[in-house]
Structures are given as C-alpha cells and as structure tokens.
Amino acid sequence: MSAEQPATPARVAAERAFYEWLLSDHPQAATERARRQARYHANEADQVGRLRDWVARTRANPDAGKPARRLAQATERLLDRRAARLAADRAEPAPARLARLRRQLELAERAGGDPDYRYPARYLGAQAAQQPIPPDPDRQPREADRER
DSSP: OOSSSOOOHHHHHHHHHHHHHHTSSOHHHHHHHHHHHHHHHHHHHHHHHHHHHHHHHHHHOTTOOHHHHHHHHHHHHHHHHHHHHHHHHHHSOHHHHHHHHHHHHHHHHHHTTOTTOOOOGGGSGGGGGGSOOOOOGGGSOOHHHHTO
C-alpha cells in the first residue's frame, strides 16, 4: 500500500487486483517482477554501500565520540544482516520466490477475512497471457489530481 494514498476500499481492491496479476504467469508480469527486483537490489546495494562508507568514515575519524563509534558498530552489525538477507534473496530461484509470494498472498487474504481465498486459476499457466493487465494503482493519478 502506498503511503501517499488513503486506504479506500477501491484503492485496496485495485492493489489486490494488480498484485494478483503481478504474481501471475503473464509474460509481462514476469518482466515487471524482474524489473522491480533489479531495482530493489540496486537500491539496497546502494544504501548498504552508503552506510558502510559512513561506518568507515566514523571509525577512521579520531574525533568521533564514543556514542558515534557505538552507533557505527551497531550499524555495521545490522548491515551485515541486511547484506546476508540481500544475498539470500538474490539466490532464491524465481519459481520458488513466485510460489512463496503466492502462498503469502493466500495466507494474507485468508487472515484478512476471506477464508476461502485461493490464488486465481486464470493467472496460472498459458491462459494467464490472455488476461487483461489491471492498472497499477501506484501509477494512477490521485483523486485530487483528477478533480482539477
């Protein structure tokens, strides 16, 4: 859910429809997942790199106080965990990731009040390519922008 958009029922429904499609076997969904994952990995690597640079500068600074050095030490431990999670994410095969995300969606929908939810069969296999692509709610104009 976007932090900028209110959680209206229409918005929630649009997000669910788009996310179901994003996890589908539709060829464009696979391309979009790969694009998003590459962007995520690049952003994570950039953030880890920037924070590691800060840690190194802080450690090399003889004027850095004890609180700053302790923060750098704690940050380094967190960065090591974050880098390990990123490496594990990169190592997960795409089919396994897709199956895991579909299971997570089913569990979330069931926990959210739809006990009979199953990932839509229309999005599985070759028939997925025949399904229309729902609009990405994060790329839709906001209500306030449409009223102008």
